[in-house]
Amino acid sequence: MGKQPHLQIEAGDVHEVALIPGDPGRVDRIAAQCDESTTVAENREYKVVNATYEGVPLTIVSTGIGCPSASIAVEELARVGVETFIRVGTTGALQRDVEIGDMVVATGAAKNEGTTKRYEPVEFPAVPDFAVTTALVEAAEANDEAVHVGPIASDDAYYAETEEYVAEWEDAGILSVEMEAASVFTLARRKGLAAAAICTVDGNLVKGTQKGAEGEDELPPKARDNVERAIGLALDAVVALAD
Numbered sequence: 001m002g003k004q005p006h007l008q009i010e011a012g013d014v015h016e017v018a019l020i021p022g023d024p025g026r027v028d029r030i031a032a033q034c035d036e037s038t039t040v041a042e043n044r045e046y047k048v049v050n051a052t053y054e055g056v057p058l059t060i061v062s063t064g065i066g067c068p069s070a071s072i073a074v075e076e077l078a079r080v081g082v083e084t085f086i087r088v089g090t091t092g093a094l095q096r097d098v099e100i101g102d103m104v105v106a107t108g109a110a111k112n113e114g115t116t117k118r119y120e121p122v123e124f125p126a127v128p129d130f131a132v133t134t135a136l137v138e139a140a141e142a143n144d145e146a147v148h149v150g151p152i153a154s155d156d157a158y159y160a161e162t163e164e165y166v167a168e169w170e171d172a173g174i175l176s177v178e179m180e181a182a183s184v185f186t187l188a189r190r191k192g193l194a195a196a197a198i199c200t201v202d203g204n205l206v207k208g209t210q211k212g213a214e215g216e217d218e219l220p221p222k223a224r225d226n227v228e229r230a231i232g233l234a235l236d237a238v239v240a241l242a243d
Helices: 024-032 067-079 130-142 163-171 181-190 221-242
Strands: 017-019 036-043 046-053 056-061 084-093 103-112 147-155 176-178 194-204
Touching: 017 221, 024 046, 024 056, 024 221, 046 221, 056 067, 056 221, 067 181, 084 130, 084 181, 084 221, 103 130, 103 181, 103 221, 130 147, 130 194, 130 221, 147 181, 147 194, 176 194, 181 194, 194 221
Parallel strands: 017 056, 017 084, 084 194, 103 147, 147 176
Antiparallel strands: 036 046, 046 056, 084 176, 103 194
């Protein structure tokens, strides 16, 4: 098998565990918390970096925005040997008590997107791996960090999240909405691999706030600062899974 067409990597280039943020810039933020790192490839929205954290090797890969882009990353990473995926992203709250800067560990993702429908019926669940999800929650507990644990939604249409949609999600007890987890969970399950997600809240749709609302920066200051905490928890989970 030669190089994968989008990530521009091949077997032997990456490690078995991958942290997968959407933003290529967040790849660098994760790498900065590691002991050492090396860039493997960069193409389009995809940046691939190998790193070690407390002696444990891992790969960091950006997936871009949305399930189509994320599914390409998961498909190609799986082909070259990645077995565990941890999404480290941002998310918009759908419950009033979930504040900007809070962290959410997903126990499932509603498939309000089109990509997974090309793989399977919508009735099939998009759920994370129990062991990896547990490692994220236990990392939070070990660091005295509070996280919200529960179901989220993955949505394709960022600018079409109407008040009616938000109200339905809120009534259903969905914690937050983002754009990639459903495809990550679905593809990992179908391939017999493991996936989970921890996301930092960057706005609250029920209260009418979204990222970018406080100025020119994409993320509000509290969310921007607390992304570092979520990265730290994800890295601690990687170490725990390696034990």
